[in-house]
Amino acid sequence: MNDIPDIYETAATETVELANRLAADTPDNHPWDVADGMLAGAVHYWLYSRQPCGDPMCEDCAPIATAEQRLAELKRVIEEMARDSDYYHSPTDSNVGRA
Structure with a gap:
């Protein structure tokens, strides 16, 4: 059981590192294309x-016996991960108050 957080963190870190390398190696490509x-x-x-x-x-x-159930679970997981991300809110979001 203890390996799950380690492999999760390793996979997430390596994914970000790969994206950074791809973006650096191909500066003509938009970061959104790399991310997509x-x-x-x-x-x-x-x-x-x-x-x-x-x-x-x-x-x-x-809970994942059908394609629609898998898609619903994927959406749930993505929303949870997005909301937990440091990048979910941005100071340049259009709905951020400005004084």
């Missing part, structure tokens, strides 16, 4: 990792 590519790969892997086992009675797979 990274996100596409992450979503692809996340969906791959959440394939149900095939046993229709499996309790562990019940």
